[in-house]
Every structure is written in C-alpha cells, then in structure tokens.
Amino acid sequence: MPYQNPAPQAAATKRSSPVRDCSLIFLxxxxxxxxxxxxxxxxxxxxxxxxxxxxxxxxxxxxxxxDLYWTLNGRRLPPxxxxxxxxxTLSVALANLNGSRxxxxxxxxxxxxxxxxLAGSCLYVGLPPxxxxxxxxxxxxxxxxxxxxxxxxxxxxxxxxxxxxxxKLRWYGRDNxxxxxxxxxxxxxxIPKDLALFTPYEIWVEASNRLGVAVSEVVMLxxxxxxxxxxxxxxxxxxxxxxEDQLSVRWxxxxxxxxxxxxxxxxxxYRVEDSSEWKVVDDVGNQTSCRLAGLRPGTVYxxxxxxxxFGIYGSKKAGIWSDWSNPTAASTPRSDRLPxxxxxxxxxxxxxxxxxxxxxxxxxxxxxxxxSNLSIKLYDQWRxxxxxxxxxxxxxxxxxxxxGRAGAGGHIWLRGYCLWKLGxxxxxxxxxx
Amino acid sequence: MASSEQxxxxxxxxxxxxxxxxxxxxxRSDVASLLESYVERQGLDxxxxxxxxDGVPAxxxxxxxxxxxxERLDANxxxxxxxxxxxxxxxxxxxxxxxPLDTDFHASIQSVLLQVVALACQLGELLALLGHGRPAWEAxxxxxxxxxxxxxxxxxxxxxxxxxxHWTVRSVRDLRQVxxxxxxxxxxxxxxxxxx
Numbered sequence: 001m002p003y004q005n006p007a008p009q010a011a012a013t014k015r016s017s018p019v020r021d022c023s024l025i026f027l028x029x030x031x032x033x034x035x036x037x038x039x040x041x042x043x044x045x046x047x048x049x050x051x052x053x054x055x056x057x058x059x060x061x062x063x064x065x066x067d068l069y070w071t072l073n074g075r076r077l078p079p080x081x082x083x084x085x086x087x088x089t090l091s092v093a094l095a096n097l098n099g100s101r102x103x104x105x106x107x108x109x110x111x112x113x114x115x116x117x118l119a120g121s122c123l124y125v126g127l128p129p130x131x132x133x134x135x136x137x138x139x140x141x142x143x144x145x146x147x148x149x150x151x152x153x154x155x156x157x158x159x160x161x162x163x164x165x166x167x168k169l170r171w172y173g174r175d176n177x178x179x180x181x182x183x184x185x186x187x188x189x190x191i192p193k194d195l196a197l198f199t200p201y202e203i204w205v206e207a208s209n210r211l212g213v214a215v216s217e218v219v220m221l222x223x224x225x226x227x228x229x230x231x232x233x234x235x236x237x238x239x240x241x242x243x244e245d246q247l248s249v250r251w252x253x254x255x256x257x258x259x260x261x262x263x264x265x266x267x268x269x270y271r272v273e274d275s276s277e278w279k280v281v282d283d284v285g286n287q288t289s290c291r292l293a294g295l296r297p298g299t300v301y302x303x304x305x306x307x308x309x310f311g312i313y314g315s316k317k318a319g320i321w322s323d324w325s326n327p328t329a330a331s332t333p334r335s336d337r338l339p340x341x342x343x344x345x346x347x348x349x350x351x352x353x354x355x356x357x358x359x360x361x362x363x364x365x366x367x368x369x370x371x372s373n374l375s376i377k378l379y380d381q382w383r384x385x386x387x388x389x390x391x392x393x394x395x396x397x398x399x400x401x402x403x404g405r406a407g408a409g410g411h412i413w414l415r416g417y418c419l420w421k422l423g424x425x426x427x428x429x430x431x432x433x
Numbered sequence: 434m435a436s437s438e439q440x441x442x443x444x445x446x447x448x449x450x451x452x453x454x455x456x457x458x459x460x461r462s463d464v465a466s467l468l469e470s471y472v473e474r475q476g477l478d479x480x481x482x483x484x485x486x487d488g489v490p491a492x493x494x495x496x497x498x499x500x501x502x503x504e505r506l507d508a509n510x511x512x513x514x515x516x517x518x519x520x521x522x523x524x525x526x527x528x529x530x531x532x533p534l535d536t537d538f539h540a541s542i543q544s545v546l547l548q549v550v551a552l553a554c555q556l557g558e559l560l561a562l563l564g565h566g567r568p569a570w571e572a573x574x575x576x577x578x579x580x581x582x583x584x585x586x587x588x589x590x591x592x593x594x595x596x597x598x599h600w601t602v603r604s605v606r607d608l609r610q611v612x613x614x615x616x617x618x619x620x621x622x623x624x625x626x627x628x629x
Binding site: 035041042073074101102103104105106107109115116117118119120121122160182 | 473474475476477478481482484485531532533534535536582583584585587588
C-alpha cells in the first residue's frame with residue numbers, strides 16, 4: 001500500500017478544550033493506488049481529548065460513504081458517531097479518549113461493507129511525561145556510576161517515553177549523555193568509565209514522549225560519596241572446637257577496594273537451614289572475622305557477609321552496602337545431651353561429665369570442708385561459681401560482642417545442664433543421708 | 434556432479450532433507466507463538482483481512498503437482514530469502530516505531546529470523562547437493578518504511594508471519610516429496626527435468 005501520509009501529524013488536543021477538539025477535521029489527499037485514506041494519520045492525543053477522523057475512499061472503487069464503517073481496536077463504532085461529509089467520505093467522532101490500549105497505538109480502521117480494510121490509522125493517546133524523581137546513584141569500586149530514578153508521580157503515560165540521563169562536572173565540562181540504559185533494569189543508566197574523582201558531578205534526567213519533555217531536578221554528587229563494592233570474598237564458616245553453640249566466620253576484604261577500606265564496616269546475617277528469617281549481626285566493625293554464639297547445636301546455618309566501604313579518601317557520607325556474599329553453610333556440633341535427659345552411663349561425654357563432677361567434688365572439698373549439712377544452697381553457690389568461670393571462657397571477639405553476649409547465657413545452660421542434674425542428685429542424696 | 438553409485442550423496446541429501454524438515458517444523462512452532470504475541474501487541478485480530486497487503490510471498494500453489502524437484506526447492510529457497518528481508522523490516526519497524534520497549538518480543542522475531550536464514554542456507558546446500566547449483570542471490574535492500582503508515586506496518590508484519598507459517602507447512606510437504614523422489618529414483622541429482 002504505497003501511499004504517503006497525506007496529513008500532518010495531528011496536534012495534541014487538550015482536555016480543557018473539547019469544543020475546539022471536535023472541530024478538528026483534516027484535509028486529505030491520496031494516491032490513486034490506495035483504496036482509501038484516513039486523516040489524521042497516526043495522530044498523538046492527550047487523554048480525554050476528542051477527535052474527528054475522516055475516511056475518504058478512492059472514487060475508482062465506486063464505493064459510497066454509506067458503504068463504509070469504522071472499528072476501533074477491532075470493535076465496531078456506533079453509526080451515531082458517523083457523518084457523511086461527501087459522497088465518498090465518512091467521518092467518525094471519538095470523544096473523551098482513554099490511554100492507548102497497546103504501546104503500538106490503538107487501531108482506528110475504515111472498512112468497506114464486506115469487512116475489507118480500506119485504511120487504518122494508529123492513535124497514540126496518553127500523557128506528557130512528568131519530571132523524573134528520586135534519582136539515586138552508586139559507584140561500584142569507584143570505577144563506574146549507575147543511577148536509577150522513578151518516572152514521576154503518575155508514572156504511566158501510555159506512550160513510549162524516552163529517558164535520557166545527562167551529567168557534567170559541576171564547575172566546568174560539557175554535558176554528557178549516558179548510553180547504557182539496560183544494565184540495571186528499567187529507569188536506570190550505567191556510565192562505565194571516564195569518571196573523575198574529587199570533583200562533584202551534576203546529574204539529571206530528561207523524559208520525552210510524543211506529547212512533550214520534562215526535566216528532573218539536578219542532583220549533585222561526588223563519586224567518593226556513593227561508593228559501593230563487591231561482597232566480601234572467601235567467606236568461610238567453621239566450628240569452634242566442640243562448642244556446640246558457636247561458629248566462626250572469616251572473610252577477606254573485597255579485592256577491588258582492599259587498599260582503601262580502612263574504615264569499612266561489615267555486617268553478617270545468618271539463618272538456620274529450615275527458616276527464611278535472617279538474623280543480622282551489625283556491629284562487626286571493620287574486622288574480617290567474627291564468632292557467632294548462642295546457636296542451636298547440631299544445626300546447619302547459612303551465613304552471608306556484606307561490606308560498606310565508607311570513609312574512602314576521607315568521605316564523610318554513610319557509604320552504600322555491597323550485596324550480600326553468596327551463602328556459606330556450616331553446622332554446629334551435635335549436642336549428645338538431650339534436654340531433660342541425663343544418662344550417666346551413656347557415651348563418651350561421660351568423660352567430660354566425670355571431669356566436671358570431679359571439679360564439683362573438688363570445689364565441695366575446698367569450700368564445704370567440715371560442713372556436714374550439704375544442701376541445695378551449696379549446690380547453687382557452685383553453679384554461680386561455674387557460671388562465672390564459663391563467662392570468662394566464653395568471651396568472643398570484640399567485633400561480635402553483641403552476639404557473644406546474646407549467646408553466653410544459653411551456652412552456660414547447655415554446658416551446665418547434665419552436670420546440674422547429676423550435682424543435684426548428689427547434693428540432694430547427701431542431704432538426705 | 435556426483436552420482437549415487439560413487440558417493441554417499443543420497444544418504445547425505447536424505448539427511449539434509451530431514452534436517453530441513455525439522456527446522457521448518459521448529460520455525461512453524463515458533464511462528465505460531467510469535468503470531469499470538471504479535472496480534473496481542475498490535476491490537477489486531479487474527480482473522481483480520483490482509484488482502485490489501487502485497488509484496489509477501491504466498492505459499493499457496495496453483496500447479497503444485499507439476500513442479501520438478503529443482504523448481505520446488507528453488508521456490509522454497511526464494512521464499513525464505515524474501516522472508517529474511519521481510520522479517521528484518523518487521524523487526525526494525527517494531528524496534529523503531531511500534532514496540533520500542535519490548536525487547537523480549539524483538540528477540541522472538543530475531544530468533545525466527547535467524548532460523549529462516551539457516552533454513553535458506555540448508556535449502557541452498559540441498560540444491561547444490563542435488564546438482565542444481567545454488568541460485569545466485571543479491572539481497573534486495575529493505576524497502577524504505579518511511580512511506581508506510583504505522584497501521585500498514587502492523588498489517589504487513591502480520592501478513593509476513595502468517596505467510597511464513599504457511600510456507601513452513603508447504604516446505605515440510607515439499608521436502609517430503611523431494612526425499613521420496615530421491616529414494617525412489619536412487620538419486621535425484623541430475624534430474625532437473627523430472628516431473629512429479
């Protein structure tokens with residue numbers, strides 16, 4: 001169907017002037033080869049606009065205006081909206097148009113009586129773009145810059161809207177246009193190289209579509225203030241001897257920024273295998289190891305670490321957390337002593353029990369010598385002593401002090417459980433005697 | 434030109450025929466899904482009349498039974514070469530004008546386009562193997578879409594996909610004939626004038 005668009009693009013019509021909109025009837029011309037021509041051809045309109053379109057049939061076809069009908073997106077438009085303009089031209093009036101149903105435009109089609117398509121026009125109905133908002137940027141390892149934004153408060157324009165991120169050095173330099181719009185998802189752009197440090201950038205986003213252009217506020221930033229990095233490398237999780245409530249986590253600084261991370265912060269999160277709920281240890285500081293305490297015995301834990309490379313070159317900004325490292329798993333040693341059960345004959349752990357019981361007897365000898373009236377009070381005193389000594393032993397790394405404190409109580413309970421039972425039996429037995 | 438007695442050519446071309454048939458079926462299946470998403474994205478109806486769209490090779494044959502092997506294969510080859518150009522235009526129109534944001538959709542068209550290129554290549558190989566020589570092809574430069582209205586672009590894209598789907602059906606049938614013929618005659622090459 002080789003014909004040229006006969007009419008200029010229809011001007012956008014405003015919701016506020018429907019009367020003027022209705023008066024828009026376009027002149028049309030066509031080549032002899034075309035069965036018909038619609039005008040306006042492929043117009044762009046604001047939501048709520050009205051439009052009058054005309055279909056003019058080639059007189060060689062011997063069709064009359066009365067032989068024609070209109071469809072919009074495949075649905076026949078009511079004859080009441082038609083008007084015969086002359087013997088071969090039929091117009092249709094469309095009022096209060098909604099946003100285009102598809103990105104490729106609504107199909108307004110002129111048919112002959114038998115259903116054949118004589119001509120079609122795509123209507124683009126939407127809104128002009130709004131100012132893009134919430135521009136946020138980050139630089140991975142100080143090498144690049146990625147920015148994201150939101151398309152405006154309303155968002156949907158129903159029209160293909162182009163976004164262009166522009167940037168320039170604050171005091172000098174020319175406008176640059178970001179080129180990579182697909183790296184970080186919709187409404188984002190990635191500048192891979194040629195970025196300057198120690199000089200702030202001005203960054204803004206321009207939105208444009210068939211109905212207009214809108215420019216965001218300018219954001220000012222220094223690359224050093226928005227640095228993020230790769231997740232910490234070589235994360236390993238291992239047991240701490242036989243301690244069934246603890247795991248040791250170690251990692252390396254992200255290699256790309258290793259030499260700049262004097263003030264970096266790390267966070268650890270861990271969860272048990274059968275739960276999706278992560279517990280975060282956020283006071284790890286800038287150490288590259290930490291001990292998790294207060295864990296469940298014989299349980300698989302997943303652990304992840306992330307890094308916040310703040311303070312690079314003296315930056316005072318808060319820094320941006322890296323992604324979490326891939327989960328690393330390890331299990332705590334199984335506890336042979338089941339809660340509420342204490343079998344003095346069973347297993348090798350009796351060696352430990354015997355040692356601790358011996359310790360208790362030694363303590364009794366020392367502190368209760370000559371005291372014939374052994375009682376539960378004496379045993380309680382021993383427990384206090386035992387707790388104090390365990391607290392000293394169970395101190396964990398300073399960076400994980402919160403986790404260490406949280407774990408201490410539970411740990412003592414676990415280690416002291418069977419011994420308590422045995423000691424209790426002994427003391428009560430002695431008291432009865 | 435090799436003969437069946439002195440080379441494994443019949444085996445080769447039977448195997449090539451099978452590959453062409455498999456690829457044609459794959460294209461048929463992909464085009465069927467592509468057609469679904471095409472009509473949805475363009476707001477069109479599958480039953481819309483496309484009589485007004487010309488310039489797309491039609492798969493319908495008026496004298497199908499009278500074609501020689503060479504003519505059959507040549508018609509297929511010419512059609513897929515034409516579709517190569519047409520699909521390129523459809524892809525460009527979708528990217529530039531109709532669905533600029535829909536990269537997944539563009540990737541589906543691109544995928545079909547690449548398969549069509551491969552099919553044309555295999556058909557050329559088959560023709561050469563049968564001793565008919567590869568017909569020369571100067572890729573026609575894509576038409577300037579500037580003169581087409583957006584609605585015409587939509588209709589033309591639909592027509593291209595529909596006819597391509599029809600061609601894949603025809604190709605499977607044609608290639609079966611070619612394979613059968615070569616099996617029956619021992620060798621089809623050199624049989625430019627053989628009628629079916």
